[in-house]
Amino acid sequence: MLDAKVPDGPMAEKWTRHKFNMKLVNPANKRKFSVIVVGTGLAGASAAASLSEMGYKVKSFCFQDSPRRAHSIAAQGGINAAKNYPNDGDSVHRLFYDTVKGGDYRSREANVHRLAEVSVNIIDQCVAQGVPFAREYGGYLDNRSFGGAQVSRTFYARGQTGQQLLLGAYSALMKESANGNVDLYTRREMLDLIVVDGRAVGIVVRNLISGKIESHTADAVILATGGYGNVFYLSTNAMGSNVTAAWRAHRRGAYFANPCYTQIHPTCIPVHGDFQSKLTLMSESLRNDGRIWVPRKQGDTRRASEIPEEERNYYLEEKYPSFGNLVPRDVASRNAKEWCDKGFGVGSTGTAVYLDFRDAIKRDGEDTIREKYGNLFDMYERIVDDNPYQMPMMIYPAVHYTMGGLWVDYNLMSNLDGLHVLGEANFSDHGANRLGASALMQGLADGYFVIPYTLGDYIAKAGPAGIGVDHPEVKAVEEQVKARIDRLVNSKGSKTVDEYHRELGLIMWNKCGMARNESDLKEALEEIPELRAEFHENMNVTGSPGNFNQVLERAGRVSDFFEFAETMVRDALERSESCGGHFREESQTDEGEALRKDDTFCHVSAWEYKGPDKEPALHKEPLNFEEVALTQRSYK
Amino acid sequence: MAGNTINVTLKVWRQADKNAKGAFASYNAKSISTDASFLEMIDVVNTGLEKEDKEPIVFDHDCREGICGMCGAVVNGVAHGPQSATTLCQLHMRKFSDGDTIVLEPWRASAFPVIKDLAVDRSSFDRIIEAGGYISVKTGQAPDAHAVVVPKVKSDAAMDAASCIGCGACVAACPNASASLFTAAKITQFAKLPQGDPERRSRVVAMVDQMDHEGFGSCSKHYECEAACPKEIKVENITNMNREYMRTLVTRD
Ligand SMILES: Cc1cc2nc3c(=O)[nH]c(=O)nc-3n(C[C@H](O)[C@H](O)[C@H](O)COP(=O)(O)OP(=O)(O)OC[C@H]3O[C@@H](n4cnc5c(N)ncnc54)[C@H](O)[C@@H]3O)c2cc1C
Ligand code: FES
Numbered sequence: 001m002l003d004a005k006v007p008d009g010p011m012a013e014k015w016t017r018h019k020f021n022m023k024l025v026n027p028a029n030k031r032k033f034s035v036i037v038v039g040t041g042l043a044g045a046s047a048a049a050s051l052s053e054m055g056y057k058v059k060s061f062c063f064q065d066s067p068r069r070a071h072s073i074a075a076q077g078g079i080n081a082a083k084n085y086p087n088d089g090d091s092v093h094r095l096f097y098d099t100v101k102g103g104d105y106r107s108r109e110a111n112v113h114r115l116a117e118v119s120v121n122i123i124d125q126c127v128a129q130g131v132p133f134a135r136e137y138g139g140y141l142d143n144r145s146f147g148g149a150q151v152s153r154t155f156y157a158r159g160q161t162g163q164q165l166l167l168g169a170y171s172a173l174m175k176e177s178a179n180g181n182v183d184l185y186t187r188r189e190m191l192d193l194i195v196v197d198g199r200a201v202g203i204v205v206r207n208l209i210s211g212k213i214e215s216h217t218a219d220a221v222i223l224a225t226g227g228y229g230n231v232f233y234l235s236t237n238a239m240g241s242n243v244t245a246a247w248r249a250h251r252r253g254a255y256f257a258n259p260c261y262t263q264i265h266p267t268c269i270p271v272h273g274d275f276q277s278k279l280t281l282m283s284e285s286l287r288n289d290g291r292i293w294v295p296r297k298q299g300d301t302r303r304a305s306e307i308p309e310e311e312r313n314y315y316l317e318e319k320y321p322s323f324g325n326l327v328p329r330d331v332a333s334r335n336a337k338e339w340c341d342k343g344f345g346v347g348s349t350g351t352a353v354y355l356d357f358r359d360a361i362k363r364d365g366e367d368t369i370r371e372k373y374g375n376l377f378d379m380y381e382r383i384v385d386d387n388p389y390q391m392p393m394m395i396y397p398a399v400h401y402t403m404g405g406l407w408v409d410y411n412l413m414s415n416l417d418g419l420h421v422l423g424e425a426n427f428s429d430h431g432a433n434r435l436g437a438s439a440l441m442q443g444l445a446d447g448y449f450v451i452p453y454t455l456g457d458y459i460a461k462a463g464p465a466g467i468g469v470d471h472p473e474v475k476a477v478e479e480q481v482k483a484r485i486d487r488l489v490n491s492k493g494s495k496t497v498d499e500y501h502r503e504l505g506l507i508m509w510n511k512c513g514m515a516r517n518e519s520d521l522k523e524a525l526e527e528i529p530e531l532r533a534e535f536h537e538n539m540n541v542t543g544s545p546g547n548f549n550q551v552l553e554r555a556g557r558v559s560d561f562f563e564f565a566e567t568m569v570r571d572a573l574e575r576s577e578s579c580g581g582h583f584r585e586e587s588q589t590d591e592g593e594a595l596r597k598d599d600t601f602c603h604v605s606a607w608e609y610k611g612p613d614k615e616p617a618l619h620k621e622p623l624n625f626e627e628v629a630l631t632q633r634s635y636k
Numbered sequence: 637m638a639g640n641t642i643n644v645t646l647k648v649w650r651q652a653d654k655n656a657k658g659a660f661a662s663y664n665a666k667s668i669s670t671d672a673s674f675l676e677m678i679d680v681v682n683t684g685l686e687k688e689d690k691e692p693i694v695f696d697h698d699c700r701e702g703i704c705g706m707c708g709a710v711v712n713g714v715a716h717g718p719q720s721a722t723t724l725c726q727l728h729m730r731k732f733s734d735g736d737t738i739v740l741e742p743w744r745a746s747a748f749p750v751i752k753d754l755a756v757d758r759s760s761f762d763r764i765i766e767a768g769g770y771i772s773v774k775t776g777q778a779p780d781a782h783a784v785v786v787p788k789v790k791s792d793a794a795m796d797a798a799s800c801i802g803c804g805a806c807v808a809a810c811p812n813a814s815a816s817l818f819t820a821a822k823i824t825q826f827a828k829l830p831q832g833d834p835e836r837r838s839r840v841v842a843m844v845d846q847m848d849h850e851g852f853g854s855c856s857k858h859y860e861c862e863a864a865c866p867k868e869i870k871v872e873n874i875t876n877m878n879r880e881y882m883r884t885l886v887t888r889d
Contacts, residue, residue, distance in 0.1 A: 050775040065696060066762050068802055069704040085782065121778075128778035130771045130831050132795035139785030157795060163703055164798060171770035178766045186759070209751055238698040273669050275676045278700045379702070382719075382726055385671070448775045496686045498679070543691045547653060548752045550694055551686065 103431020233505025
């Protein structure tokens with residue numbers, strides 16, 4: 001059985017007690033220990049900087065040319081914290097409660113409580129680093145309500161919150177690099193994990209410029225490599241976001257938890273052509289003032305402005321009178337899909353709904369709306385070439401975030417000794433659905449305030465690993481990596497890597513996307529291995545492995561997406577309930593809402609890799625709810 | 637949304653590696669949707685090259701949303717291309733006409749050596765930040781976020797400067813290949829904030845020295861940087877940096 005190692009005691013005291021009970025590493029001894037941190041997003045950069053400050057020797061890796069470019073940079077809306085500065089009734093307990101409920105009761109209570117507890121320290125830390133959060137005229141920090149929360153607990157820096165938080169963490173990392181305690185390895189891609197006697201002790205990376213395969217060993221390994229949304233090909237993730245690091249760790253023994261939990265964000269710019277390489281998110285904050293609608297008539301081709309009020313269907317406001325346009329992401333997304341599937345969608349493809357600011361502009365004036373959303377409106381116009389002050393925006397849901405990830409215990413350690421997983425790459429805090437502005441919170445909580453404690457406890461108990469890069473197991477893993485690269489490079493077929501990625505993405509979107517059912521999922525389980533076999537036979541990797549080769553990089557990532565996709569579909573098939581972002585058509589209420597089956601599925605599904613072309617084994621971690629009573633979510 | 641297609645000719649700088657001698661190569665980009673982004677246009681050309689088993693054009697990119705700062709190239713002599721306040725990834729093909737020839741080159745600066753084709757090495761920017769682009773606070777040391785109030789005007793000014801995405805267009809646009817705008821923006825962000833005060837002097841000296849050490853040119857007030865900046869970082873930051881630097885010379889702690 002999986003042991004989550006949740007400490008004893010009342011919920012609100014677990015973390016404090018746990019910290020006291022941990023073993024400590026003597027300050028003078030810390031420098032004798034080394035830690036590998038893969039990833040320089042919010043989770044990785046904050047962890048690497050904090051551990052270095054404590055004295056550990058840190059090696060930090062990312063695939064971009066600078067740590068500052070990790071995908072966290074793209075987060076727009078904000079970061080939650082239970083500061084209760086607006087005096088509107090927020091508290092650690094309320095943030096904890098909202099997050100457990102928002103996650104549709106599929107997260108681990110103790111982890112979520114700790115997250116809510118340390119959320120307040122994050123804001124303090126970031127302000128001290130010089131993060132220019134929005135302020136009021138009195139000089140105090142401004143807060144807003146986000147994603148339908150009933151309190152204003154979201155801190156933000158214009159529409160660039162992720163950028164500012166990441167630049168804060170990056171500056172802390174560079175400070176430590178200047179001290180000589182962090183070694184930075186940019187343009188390196190982790191291609192495998194080194195495990196010796198059940199303990200994770202290193203990684204194998206490819207130097208993306210020279211193509212050289214390099215090994216690094218340490219006393220502990222931390223993965224903070226982000227989410228796997230690009231398995232769908234089109235998503236709001238950056239082009240390089242991948243599952244490779246997590247998948248390779250999985251193949252070495254780390255369990256993959258809840259891979260089917262993906263979040264589809266309701267307000268993204270719709271797909272408009274085959275050439276499309278990615279989707280762009282329009283911040284959720286737009287739903288505070290924009291009204292979502294479709295025409296009442298199917299296939300109505302009139303321009304939005306020509307459709308009279310009584311012929312507009314504000315379907316969210318009608319169906320959910322108390323939350324209206326601010327229902328959670330999964331609910332908003334699914335309703336958009338339903339109306340488009342029924343033929344009410346707008347735009348040239350019919351897969352879009354309107355997000356209309358006409359009434360807000362009438363009420364507040366164009367200047368007020370410009371002040372609030374100007375940069376988003378500009379971005380929309382730049383991409384779509386349409387003026388949202390005059391015409392409603394067209395939006396459609398898109399893949400945005402992945403709640404699933406490598407399984408970790410309360411200490412953020414996977415089932416593999418020494419392998420710790422932080423940020424979006426782990427599964428821990430968001431259950432089956434993530435609330436807006438809480439991924440940034442989780443990434444920084446993990447990196448600044450959790451791992452510095454729990455890693456120390458691990459090191460104090462485990463002691464040095466004592467594995468050098470010339471260890472036979474290290475050499476063996478290197479050889480396997482090289483063989484895999486050779487196989488990819490020797491593939492000289494007729495289709496491009498991207499063509500296969502796009503085809504895989506379509507299978508996933510159509511059969512394991514916003515709504516899932518048994519027969520589609522079973523079909524996907526047939527189609528994916530077939531397409532994967534064809535991919536290896538018939539893709540073409542140009543160039544050689546010994547230099548900067550972006551086709552080879554993509555081929556490796558897509559190859560891992562192919563393997564991972566199957567496990568994801570299997571997980572979606574196995575979980576025949578609806579919960580959060582995972583909607584099984586067979587499991588809905590009479591009103592068409594998601595129906596959980598707590599008797600059978602109140603657990604974490606953690607998959608164990610059993611070998612190529614073998615079915616993975618399922619392990620279950622039961623979820624017990626002590627503090628928050630299980631209820632069906634209702635947003636009516 | 638138009639939905640037209642155009643044909644353009646690309647003249648792209650191809651260079652096999654850092655030490656190779658590069659040259660321009662010509663490609664036809666056919667039937668490009670005007671709704672496609674500039675990078676999607678290159679994707680189409682690259683797909684064609686891959687189909688002919690030729691190496692596609694290497695270019696850096698990641699977010700394709702104008703925020704990570706990874707993309708960038710000189711388009712017809714202009715860093716990030718013709719649209720103001722827009723990164724290359726956010727530039728769309730509707731800004732071009734059927735039959736256009738588009739010349740595409742990497743950032744050119746000795747402190748940004750070419751790695752391959754359009755990709756350059758910008759690690760010099762990281763080293764400038766490493767020299768002092770931070771506030772020396774350790775995790776856990778921070779007081780409550782409201783312990784220090786920051787006037788909104790100062791905080792907004794810090795945010796304006798902090799918007800820099802570190803893409804390097806300012807350097808590419810500058811006739812002297814100066815990194816003044818990049819460096820000044822970071823110095824200004826911290827100079828506006830009370831939290832940045834304790835290291836104000838050492839920071840400006842260390843960062844300016846590092847900038848010179850990396851081989852960037854000095855600013856002779858052409859102000860091409862501001863015009864090229866996709867985030868509209870203002871040249872006043874440079875004036876401010878110079879003032880900060882002067883302060884360290886004329887006053888003592
Ligand atoms: C458009 C957008 C907007 C968002 N807005 C918000 C918001 O407003 N609020 C909020 O809370 N959340 C938001 N999110 C979610 C949030 O941004 C992410 O979940 C979070 O930033 C992830 O951080 P991370 O540190 O886990 O990973 P990332 O920031 O994705 O970093 C991953 C790191 O791992 C490295 N890496 C990955 N694979 C490898 C490999 N194989 N080898 C070496 N290095 C590797 C990368 O180089 C990178 O440094 C948004 C997400 C998107 C896409
Ligand atoms: S790709 Fe990120 S800014 Fe252009």
